[in-house]
Amino acid sequence: MxxxxxxxxxxxxxxxxxxxxxxxxxxxxxxxxxxxxxxxxxxxxxxxxxxxxxxxxxxxxxxxxxxxxxxxxxxxxxxxxxxxxxxxxxxxxxxxxxxxxxxxxxxxxxxxxxxxxxxxxxxxxxxxxxxxxxxxxxxxxxxxxxxxxxxxxxxxxxxxxxxxxxxxxxxxxxxxxxxxxxxxxxxxxxxxxSQKEYDLNVKKLNNSVGIIGNIRNWVDCDLLTRLIEKRQDIHFGFVGNIESDMQEYMDGILTTYKNVKYYGKVSKGEVHNWYKKFDVILVPYKQNEFMKATRPIKIVESIFASTPAVSIPITGYEECSFIRFAKTVKEFSSEIDYLINNKINIESREYQDFIKLNSxxxxxxxxxxxxx
Incomplete structure (x- = not known):
């Protein structure tokens, strides 16, 4: 051999x-x-x-x-x-x-x-x-x-x-x-x-969406700001490193809006617990040909943590009951409501197949x- x-x-x-x-x-x-x-x-x-x-x-x-x-x-x-x-x-x-x-x-x-x-x-x-x-x-x-x-x-x-x-x-x-x-x-x-051992003390943040990962200029700042402003009833939590060219933007929304909080950087070994904390994970990237080709790892990691996600349309995933696509502030707002009100059924064939094929x-x- x-x-x-x-x-x-x-x-x-x-x-x-x-x-x-x-x-x-x-x-x-x-x-x-x-x-x-x-x-x-x-x-x-x-x-x-x-x-x-x-x-x-x-x-x-x-x-x-x-x-x-x-x-x-x-x-x-x-x-x-x-x-x-x-x-x-x-x-x-x-x-x-x-x-x-x-x-x-x-x-x-x-x-x-x-x-x-x-x-x-x-x-x-x-x-x-x-x-x-x-x-x-x-x-x-x-x-x-x-x-x-x-x-x-x-x-x-x-x-x-x-x-x-x-x-x-x-x-x-x-x-x-x-x-x-x-x-x-x-x-x-x-x-x-991969499936993780989650901290049993993880507490859910009610009516919350999480923006997790490297906070960089991929984010559609205008869309996200208008969504935060529109949904004062939703808590927006940021977790991850803030790139230098995004610091001014983050300082601005943290100062202006009471429904926004930055939780700091977390290690690779801790991030899975943060997916559990939020009701929905948000991927509000800019919409262009580059972004259409992406498959953000935060989405698959979030689904493995049984937390659904709403993203701009991308070809890396197919839309399903726990991964929703949105283009506008109105669509993002609507999909957030849908996912908060329709939790992932972890016993469903759809979910079990996703876990198997994406391990x-x-x-x-x-x-x-x-x-x-």
Missing amino acids: EKKINLIITPQEYNQANHNELWNEISEKSDGITIILNIGADFFISLARGKFFRVKEAINGPKILKNNLILLRPFYILRPEISNNMVNRFNAKLLKQSLKKIVENIEEYQINVLYYDGIWPTFLDELKLNTKYYYYIMDEVRNDAHNNKTNLKRTRHDKIACEKSDYIYLMSTKLIDKRREYLHKLKVIGNGA WSYKAEEILNEFK
Whole structure:
């Protein structure tokens, strides 16, 4: 039997990554070794941004998470994402040396790489190893989220990655539109979730909607403000990190409206309890082609916590009794009322099928089925 390694390149810090449960499931269901390549440390970006922990972890070497699951913080001269070809030849040598400390005879293995950024296959070619590429496209990377304008650099990398990859996993059906020449190697996977142990002391906030996650310029501030103003009877709770360009907006609504409260940042391990607190989870994003291609993880996580969600129309989910779509303030208001008055029936076939097909365990099997 051919020896194989799963190499997973994270798009976020491992401990905070949306997909870390997926990667753990892949390691559980796969034979051989799974190596998770965390965000790299380097001489410049890590130090300039005060990310000294990255340098320390890179020096300390790989960390064994489970018997066949290893977390590696690579060290580069300069992060590959912003390096030129010459620097990346040296970066690739550094990475290969780090991998050989885990698997000395790595040249004898087939390496299946799961990655999320279009720059990686070109870089990894420099390793000169037996490598197959599996590209996971999280959203329409060819466009900028806040204004839907084409991003030429990411478009170029995405096209190269699509061409080089042995298989491509997509977050939503909308992402097929610009990649129809690759239909033979496309599969819509989407975000998943896992069932959690919930704190028994979690208390519901009556007549409440939650806006959970990174509070950034994806939010349609005008629509949300008018909804808050219209529904003074509803409590609007914000949970998560506030991006700097959203701080002024948040300060404004917190000062102006008594039915708004910010609950602060929470860890990945705590967020599931917050889904339980609210009657409805709200996704009031801007409505453009980029957003149509999304599949926010907060929706599937909320449904797993048996809390329904109302969102702008997106192709990452199908509308059902516990996921409702809305475009206007009036529609959002109406759907909030509907969901507050119609709780999720967790015994229904509709709900049970959703849980089964959207578990990280099921998603891991779908991904591994395409690994050759």
